[in-house]
Amino acid sequence: FDADSKVLVIRTKDGRLSHLKDSFPNPELILAKDVRIGDFFLEEVPKQLNLSKTIIYKYQTFFEEKTNVLQLEPDLMRLIGYWLAEGSLAKTDKCSNGKNKPRSARKRPYYKYRVDFAFNINEKEYIEDVRNLMREYFGISSIVRVTKNTNGVQINCNTREGYEFFSQFFGSGATNKKIPEYFINLEEDLLKELVKGFWRGDGSLSSQNRETRRTHFTFCSTSKVLIEQIRKILLRFQVNPSVHVRTPEMHKPSFVNGGWIKAKNDLGILSIYGKNSEILNSVLDENYGNFSS
Helix, strand or coil, rough: CCCCEEEEEECCCCCCCCHHCCCCCCCCEEEHHCCCCEECCCCCCCCCCCCCCCCEEEECCCCCCCEEEEEEHHHHHHHHHHHHHHHEEEEECCCCCCCCCCHHCCCCCCCEEEEEEEEEECHHHHHHHHHHHHHHCCCCEEEEEECCCCCEEEEEEEEEEHHHHHHHHHHHCHHCCCCHHHHHHHHHHHHHHHHHHHHHHEEEECCCCCCCCCEEEEEEEHHHHHHHHHHHHHHHHHCEEEEEEHHHHHCCCEEEEEECCCCCCCCEEEEEHHHHHHHHHHCCCCCCCCCCC
């Protein structure tokens, strides 16, 4: 919020609502700059709207303008979720030395377009799912490459259609990823698969404490826009996550491939506990253990 934005809050003395039962204080409309520690924000849960499921996009090749049409359906939404979590785009000069180009193209770049996904080598189910989905929607075969001296796997997909689809609608670069805003108001069966794909890539599971071993979920992204959109989608399923931001200074460096990798951007984190975890577990079609309070 901007400092002068108006927000609706419930104010409490100790930052707790559980002891108030049905006698909640009246909400107050205040300026964001006047919010105090312990205030609770009120917001409207996004609603389902009757929206078009057709995505039309155009792009210019060296020879012609092409138009592609895709229909939003559960499998495509899961693929989008995978890409939001683990996808990247690459655009390179196909033949920088001019060989094997059409003669008319040799005086200007002739590009090769690629969509990539990164997974752990043990995530075989997810790897095959992505490969099958890319084949289904973009008609291409993919190459799986194991990163040397690591447990990482790269799925490389040479596809201009896929490149344009993801770049035009979902951003490029981890910090710029997002979904079209209207996605938040799509049907729950579509959003469920989007969340499932995103979770499989950028989600994690851990225990709330050592004694009870209560399970809780987290989602992470360096895109501030995307993590907020995922939060709103989770509200559609009555899942209310806690929101945290980990700054680069708070992040421990990782030693990968002989070198240290340090965080450069804030990391947005959604944490889901207790009853919210139990609901999310059913959304993900998983069975992850103890969710008791």
